[in-house]
Every structure is written in structure tokens, then in C-alpha cells.
Amino acid sequence: MHLLEVQDLTKRFGGLVAVDGLSFSVSPGETVSIIGPNGAGKTTVFNLIAGFHKPTSGTIRFNGSDLVGSKPHKIALMGVGRTFQIVKPLRGLSVYENVLVGAFAQTGDRSKAQAIAGDVLEFTHLFDLREATADGLPIGLRKRLEIARTLATGPKLILLDEVMSGLNPTESNNAVNLIRRLKDERGISAVAGVEHVMQVVLSISDRVIVLNQGCKIAEGPPSEVIENPDVIEAYLGK
Amino acid sequence: MKRGNIYLSILAVVLVAAPLFLESRYSLHVLILVLLYVALGSAWNILGGLAGQLSLGHAAFFGIGAYSAALFAKTSLSPWLGMIVGPIVVLPIALAVGWICFRLRGPYFTLSTIAVGEVVRLVALNWNDLTGGAVGIVIRPSVFSGTSKVPYYYIVLAIAAVTVMLCKSINRRKLGYYLLAIREDEETAESIGIDTTKYKLVALAISASLTSIAGAFYANYFLFVDPTIVLPLALSVEIVLIAIVGGLGAVAGPVLGAVLLKLSSEGFRNEFAQANLLIYGLLLIIVILFMPGGLMGGFRRLQEFASRKSQRASS
Numbered sequence: 001m002h003l004l005e006v007q008d009l010t011k012r013f014g015g016l017v018a019v020d021g022l023s024f025s026v027s028p029g030e031t032v033s034i035i036g037p038n039g040a041g042k043t044t045v046f047n048l049i050a051g052f053h054k055p056t057s058g059t060i061r062f063n064g065s066d067l068v069g070s071k072p073h074k075i076a077l078m079g080v081g082r083t084f085q086i087v088k089p090l091r092g093l094s095v096y097e098n099v100l101v102g103a104f105a106q107t108g109d110r111s112k113a114q115a116i117a118g119d120v121l122e123f124t125h126l127f128d129l130r131e132a133t134a135d136g137l138p139i140g141l142r143k144r145l146e147i148a149r150t151l152a153t154g155p156k157l158i159l160l161d162e163v164m165s166g167l168n169p170t171e172s173n174n175a176v177n178l179i180r181r182l183k184d185e186r187g188i189s190a191v192a193g194v195e196h197v198m199q200v201v202l203s204i205s206d207r208v209i210v211l212n213q214g215c216k217i218a219e220g221p222p223s224e225v226i227e228n229p230d231v232i233e234a235y236l237g238k
Numbered sequence: 239m240k241r242g243n244i245y246l247s248i249l250a251v252v253l254v255a256a257p258l259f260l261e262s263r264y265s266l267h268v269l270i271l272v273l274l275y276v277a278l279g280s281a282w283n284i285l286g287g288l289a290g291q292l293s294l295g296h297a298a299f300f301g302i303g304a305y306s307a308a309l310f311a312k313t314s315l316s317p318w319l320g321m322i323v324g325p326i327v328v329l330p331i332a333l334a335v336g337w338i339c340f341r342l343r344g345p346y347f348t349l350s351t352i353a354v355g356e357v358v359r360l361v362a363l364n365w366n367d368l369t370g371g372a373v374g375i376v377i378r379p380s381v382f383s384g385t386s387k388v389p390y391y392y393i394v395l396a397i398a399a400v401t402v403m404l405c406k407s408i409n410r411r412k413l414g415y416y417l418l419a420i421r422e423d424e425e426t427a428e429s430i431g432i433d434t435t436k437y438k439l440v441a442l443a444i445s446a447s448l449t450s451i452a453g454a455f456y457a458n459y460f461l462f463v464d465p466t467i468v469l470p471l472a473l474s475v476e477i478v479l480i481a482i483v484g485g486l487g488a489v490a491g492p493v494l495g496a497v498l499l500k501l502s503s504e505g506f507r508n509e510f511a512q513a514n515l516l517i518y519g520l521l522l523i524i525v526i527l528f529m530p531g532g533l534m535g536g537f538r539r540l541q542e543f544a545s546r547k548s549q550r551a552s553s
Contacts, residue, residue: 072425090419
């Protein structure tokens, strides 16, 4: 059975069709990348799944239940975590508190939440920075904090919106490692939205979906997809 | 933490013993005012400081509490019952207000709370049969008919203590962290499973109820209510100033704010006569300009400065 099943998903903003009849699915423990040039509709897809936008038509099923029409916090509590493309740390709070707030999604008990937060900080290698204010972190660490905060809520699926953008090579290597470990060590599925075809990202993806102007133009294993002439055309033009 | 508990115990003993040392009725009266505003500032801080929803309409909840008490004066029952009835009346009103106003964010929310405060004031002003309109309601002193202020002091001390303790306990719980998350970023809060509407309503309900209890005490203490005294916008502003000057979100903030602002406003009134508001205004400007985090922020920076200095001295 699929963990996430998206069918005929369409979103119009006025006259603009941001997502056009998109269907795809994610199995438990699978890492799927959605790639596509700027404006292809990746962020809209994430906003639709996470409940921040309402689809014009189509269905989204997660773990057997319908997500369409549910509020974002309900969807988060069902096990769909998300990060934001433009990172949104809880600025005035410390790294530790950012993660602790997430952990309260799993328990109302403070000491249990602290234990979860400690574990997540270790897992994401943020433990040494736990006292730092989120506002002062460089972009690479802020992106990692986004993942850590979401991870603390105990998700089955994480939607990673452009976790690589704006990172230097070392930082993006770290991010790739973290995504790989989410799958290998925690069994968490991930859907990663990626603007640029990056070999490293593709290498950790079980499957790649290519979006262009809201439509799916290709889907398959990474090595096949990047050779696909339609994909090359979408990125480079004819 | 341990040292903090010792300070708290000392403070508690001093506050409980204060009436024994304070000779004049006036100084006890000032202390009662300070404690009343500690309660008001702390109650406001739950919604405004923790959850980041800046309300300029808290006079409405204060006034409804005060009127709840005052209306008992028309019956044979004690106006002190207002301290129980006030929150019961305020709760549904607060939830209705929140349900409407929380659709708005930031400055728009604040503007809508001003409107709520004005609506409640105008209702009280014009509903002559119930509130006595502009004439107000005079309350016969019931239980403590003597001239001593000591019983009032202990009652307001209890109200202030319970309010501050409640804030402290909220601060350490899931509720406190959720309110902080909402203050920092509502979208992020939603994305990690926080029902932002629900938690904002919870914060408003607690904040408004506590404010109405303080209002009911006010009516029993001053034995008179009218719309210009218990429902003016100026009162809402004063409550906000106490929390902001003290330090938003910090438990001790409104306590410090109330002590500084109420003591100085009473002191200035005695010392400077007509100029007291001018001096009060200058004091506000100085605090807001030079201590953006309020008195608590100022203290924190002083501490950091001192520890850096001692580090430099030891190295």
C-alpha cells in the first residue's frame, strides 16, 4: 500500500494553472524527488499536500485517509511533516526550544518532549548549538533546523521544499547525508523538491518526478530521467 | 533556580508582612494599586507577550468584571461574588471576540480589539437600566465595612500571586511553548501540528478571565464604577505599557513594570503636581528608547555585561 497517493491534483490561481492534473504516489520508506525549473509548481504541490492551499480538484490520500480540506496542523499531526523553502525558524527561540515545540506534537509531557528533542538534536548534529538563538544561524544550519523541528513531531513522511537551495557544497553534502539517514535509520519517507538537477540529490532518490509548468513530464529512476529529452528541453530549451 | 526560589520566598515573606510595617493608609493603598496592576499586566502578558496578540481592548474585560461585582450591589448578595461571576460572564464574550478578531493579524488584530473595548464602553454608557449609564453604580461596603485597607491588601496580593504563578506554570508547559511558537510564526506553528486558532482562544480566555477578576476586585475596593473609570481606552493602554516596559513575555516583566510605573506615577503626582504626566511620559520614552526589551531585557544585558567583564578580569 502507498503511504501518499496524489491523484489528478489541480490548482488554479485565477487564470494561472500552477499544478495541472498531477498524479503520483510514495511508498513507505521511499525517497522521491520532484524536480523542475523555477515556477514549475513544486512548492504549490507541497502547500497542497500540507493543507496550506486547497486544491481546485483532485484527491490526496495519506495513510488511507483523505487530506483535502483538513487544516495544516491536523495534517501535521497525522504524520506529514514539512519544511519551508524560505526557512521560517521561530526566531526568538533557541535551537533547542524550536525542536522542543515540535516534540510537543507527540506528547503533552515536558520531560518526554525534552527527551524527544534531545534525541532529534543528536540525530541532526545540532546538539552543540542547542543554546544558540535560531535567528543567528547561517542558512545551512537554519535549513537543518527546519528538518529537526519537523522531525521532532514524529512524521512518517517529510516534505522537503528546496532543502538544498542556497547551500555551499559542504552544507549540501551534509543535507544529503541527513536525508539519506532519515530513510535508512528512521524509515521516514521523503518528497524532496529540487530546482536544479543535482547528481548528489538524484543519487539518494528512489524515484524522480519532473514537473514543468505544473505538468508531470517524466517519472522514473534518476539515471533514466536525466537522459530524457523532454527533461533536457525543459531545463535548457531546444 | 535554587537562588531564585530563595529570592521568591523572601519576597513572599516581605509582602505578607508588609501591612505590619506600613504605617500610613496611603502607602498601603499604593501597594494595593501596584499589586492590582501586577495582576493586570501579567494577565495581559499571556495573550500579548507569550502569544504575541497585542490586545488594546483589555479594559473591556476589566470593566465587565467590575460591573459584574457592582451589579450585586443592587441585590442582597455580596459584590465579592463578582470575582466568580466576572470570569463566567467574560468567558463567552472573550471567545466570541476571539473568534471574530483572530481572523485578523498583527496591527489589524490590535485595531479590532480597540473597537471591542469601545463597543463595551458605549454599551455600558447607554444601557442605563442595567449599568446606570454615565452616573455609574455606587456599591455599599459589605464585608469589610471598617476603615482598614489590610483585608483588601491580602485579597489583591492573592490575586496577583495566583496570576503570576499561573503565568509561570504556563511558561514551562506545552501551552507556553505553543503560544511562543504562534508569536514567532503562525505558519510554522501550524506546520508542526499547532492548532493556532484554538491556542490563541485558550490564551485569550485565560487572560480575559484573570483580568475580569482584577476588575471585580477593583469595584469592591473603590466601591464605585462608571464607564470612564473602568472601561476607558486609557486603561487598556496602561495595562499594555506595564507589560511592555517590564519586558514582553517574561514572567517577571509585568511585575517590574507595575512597580516602576505605578510607584512613579503616584510619586510624580505628589512631587510635580500638574507636571506629573509630563515626567511620566519622559520616563516611558527613556525606558522604551534605551531598553527595547523592557526592564527585563535591560537586566539581562546588564548581567551579560557583568559576566563578560568578570571573564575578562579573570583571564
